[in-house]
Amino acid sequence: MIRFDQATKRYPDGTVAVDTLELEAPSGKITVLVGPSGCGKTTSLRMINRMIEPTSGTIWLDDTDTASMPAHELRRQIGYVIQHAGLFPHRTIVDNIATVPFLLGTDKKKARARAMELLERVGLDPAFAKRYPAQLSGGQQQRVGVARALAADPPVMLMDEPFSAVDPVVRDQLQDEFLRLQGELGKTIVFVTHDIDEAIKLGDQVAVLRVGGHLAQLAAPAELLSRPVDAFVAGFVGRDRGYRALGFSSAGTIPTRDEPTVAMGESLPTGGDEWLLAVDGSGAPQGWLHLTDEPHGAVVEDPMLYRGGTLATQGGTLRSALDACLSSPSGRGVVIDESGRLVGSTTAREVLALIEAQVEGAVT
Amino acid sequence: MTALIPLASASSSPWHFFAYFMDNTSKVLGLLWAHTWLSVVPVVIALILALPLGWLARRYQWAYPPMMSLTGLLYTIPSIALFVLVPPILGLDPLSPLQVPIALTLYSLALLVRVVADGLAAVPQETAQAATALGYKPLGLFFRVELPIAVPVIAAGLRVAVVANVSIVTVAGTIGFKNLGQLFDEGFKLSTDTPYYPPIVLGIILCVLLALALDGLVLLGSRMLTPWRRAVRA
Numbered sequence: 001m002i003r004f005d006q007a008t009k010r011y012p013d014g015t016v017a018v019d020t021l022e023l024e025a026p027s028g029k030i031t032v033l034v035g036p037s038g039c040g041k042t043t044s045l046r047m048i049n050r051m052i053e054p055t056s057g058t059i060w061l062d063d064t065d066t067a068s069m070p071a072h073e074l075r076r077q078i079g080y081v082i083q084h085a086g087l088f089p090h091r092t093i094v095d096n097i098a099t100v101p102f103l104l105g106t107d108k109k110k111a112r113a114r115a116m117e118l119l120e121r122v123g124l125d126p127a128f129a130k131r132y133p134a135q136l137s138g139g140q141q142q143r144v145g146v147a148r149a150l151a152a153d154p155p156v157m158l159m160d161e162p163f164s165a166v167d168p169v170v171r172d173q174l175q176d177e178f179l180r181l182q183g184e185l186g187k188t189i190v191f192v193t194h195d196i197d198e199a200i201k202l203g204d205q206v207a208v209l210r211v212g213g214h215l216a217q218l219a220a221p222a223e224l225l226s227r228p229v230d231a232f233v234a235g236f237v238g239r240d241r242g243y244r245a246l247g248f249s250s251a252g253t254i255p256t257r258d259e260p261t262v263a264m265g266e267s268l269p270t271g272g273d274e275w276l277l278a279v280d281g282s283g284a285p286q287g288w289l290h291l292t293d294e295p296h297g298a299v300v301e302d303p304m305l306y307r308g309g310t311l312a313t314q315g316g317t318l319r320s321a322l323d324a325c326l327s328s329p330s331g332r333g334v335v336i337d338e339s340g341r342l343v344g345s346t347t348a349r350e351v352l353a354l355i356e357a358q359v360e361g362a363v364t
Numbered sequence: 365m366t367a368l369i370p371l372a373s374a375s376s377s378p379w380h381f382f383a384y385f386m387d388n389t390s391k392v393l394g395l396l397w398a399h400t401w402l403s404v405v406p407v408v409i410a411l412i413l414a415l416p417l418g419w420l421a422r423r424y425q426w427a428y429p430p431m432m433s434l435t436g437l438l439y440t441i442p443s444i445a446l447f448v449l450v451p452p453i454l455g456l457d458p459l460s461p462l463q464v465p466i467a468l469t470l471y472s473l474a475l476l477v478r479v480v481a482d483g484l485a486a487v488p489q490e491t492a493q494a495a496t497a498l499g500y501k502p503l504g505l506f507f508r509v510e511l512p513i514a515v516p517v518i519a520a521g522l523r524v525a526v527v528a529n530v531s532i533v534t535v536a537g538t539i540g541f542k543n544l545g546q547l548f549d550e551g552f553k554l555s556t557d558t559p560y561y562p563p564i565v566l567g568i569i570l571c572v573l574l575a576l577a578l579d580g581l582v583l584l585g586s587r588m589l590t591p592w593r594r595a596v597r598a
Contacts, residue, residue, distance in 0.1 A: 049497055051493070051496065051497055072499045072500065072501050073499070075496070075497055075498060075499040076498070076499035078497075080494065080497040080498060082490055082493065082494055082497075083490070084488075084490050085490075085494075086488070086490035086491050086493060086494030086495075087491070087494075088491060088494075088495070088509060088513075089488075089491065089513060089592055090509075090512045090513050090515075090590070090592045091592070092592075099498050100498050100499060103498065103499050103500065103504075131595065132591075132592040132595040134592070134595060135595050145494075148498070158497075
């Protein structure tokens with residue numbers, strides 16, 4: 001547990017970066033600090049490991065006042081990940097990861113063995129161990145940064161916009177893997193971002209800060225979306241918050257109807273609907289075929305497919321169910337099971353009925 | 365000092381430097397050896413002194429401009445004047461064998477303080493920050509992270525310093541200190557009626573070879589310390 005107790009950071013010129021912050025980051029949970037630039041989120045984070053010393057107030061790490069021990073000892077107990085990873089360019093990947101164990105005096109062989117373990121844990125090929133940071137892509141470097149922060153198995157991790165500098169596809173991947181890793185490790189994490197979508201995706205609780213270092217609202221993501229406390233939070237959370245809030249509601253069992261399909265490499269049947277779903281050998285949907293575009297009896301090949309539609313997983317969220325319908329060129333949302341095989345199709349009308357049923361259920 | 369006397373048969377043609385060398389081998393090698401020491405030791409001492417000074421110039425931003433002006437100013441003092449000025453300023457005997465190495469150390473220091481400060485400035489900010497956040501103490505941060513990353517910049521400065529030293533040392537030779545500079549002095553002295561080139565040419569050749577060898581050594585050392593710079597994206 002990390003607790004800010006009246007923590008304030010005031011600079012000599014009078015600027016207040018963080019103003020009497022009261023905040024608790026519970027053990028084993030991800031607390032996200034989010035807000036516009038100048039809201040003091042990074043300053044708050046850095047006060048935890050004393051990269052920045054608070055002007056007044058106390059920051060507690062469980063029952064210990066963080067100011068009561070030498071800064072370097074405090075820091076060795078706290079994992080730290082930053083935006084550009086900040087790897088040591090002159091050290092191999094394995095030695096980068098083993099940094100903190102080396103500092104703590106762990107036997108070199110043991111520290112490297114642990115580093116190799118972590119390398120795989122963050123999804124990197126062990127062949128990377130002997131390379132240097134410059135030989136890795138930005139996303140790979142960021143994984144190494146996470147592994148380095150985990151090397152001494154610290155109970156607490158601080159993450160300062162760790163995924164902001166990578167492209168959106170890689171960012172999405174890194175976020176998913178981060179959540180998977182946290183599911184296994186259960187660290188106490190404080191995570192800073194300026195991206196509200198990232199905050200909502202990753203946070204167990206989200207602290208929205210406003211300029212001047214004031215805490216505007218601390219809430220679970222779903223509550224933040226449904227009950228922003230004031231106009232500032234509402235504006236920051238964004239206009240489509242109603243739609244995004246669906247991402248926190250399970251769709252339960254989506255009613256589906258059987259969808260005729262054609263397998264890749266087979267000939268198109270005649271007749272039937274204007275749109276036909278193509279599947280592969282295992283029954284996983286591949287894309288839609290627009291029959292009026294194609295000559296009769298044509299063999300189904302990749303370039304003919306419309307791939308715009310997203311897929312809803314049976315048992316997934318209302319958001320993914322509705323999105324599957326809205327994004328489908330045929331207007332029919334494709335529902336799959338957990339192994340990726342086609343279950344059937346649904347419509348926006350049916351998903352809306354599910355949403356309304358849930359709203360009524362919540363009201364009564 | 366003992367004059368180097370050419371054999372009567374030796375020609376004064378510049379191309380007869382090799383004959384001159386063969387006739388005075390042990391003498392010339394002694395000069396080369398002394399020259400090597402005078403070129404290397406001051407640079408090594410200057411580097412050791414430049415590390416804390418460069419760190420200070422980097423750490424305290426206000427110290428950088430005055431330190432750079434001061435070291436720049438030092439470089440504008442002609443070397444021969446500095447050789448002469450060092451003993452009275454430091455209270456040494458006017459013919460103290462230390463005056464030349466001290467003056468050379470000052471020159472190298474002037475160059476290397478800037479080089480060290482700039483090398484440290486080239487360390488990515490996020491790298492230094494990450495090191496601190498992971499729990500490095502200031503000394504560990506300097507020696508284990510910042511300095512190794514600054515090696516390429518510092519080595520580039522060392523190459524300039526060592527080569528410049530090879531050249532400046534010869535000036536001390538002309539005022540009587542034992543090194544390859546004495547060969548130039550010798551050539552001038554023997555050029556009475558007609559110019560006598562062989563020792564001069566030999567001195568130039570040996571200086572160039574020495575400079576190349578020392579430059580190569582620094583380059584080699586730098587490459588051995590920085591395997592990471594040659595690692596290219598696979």
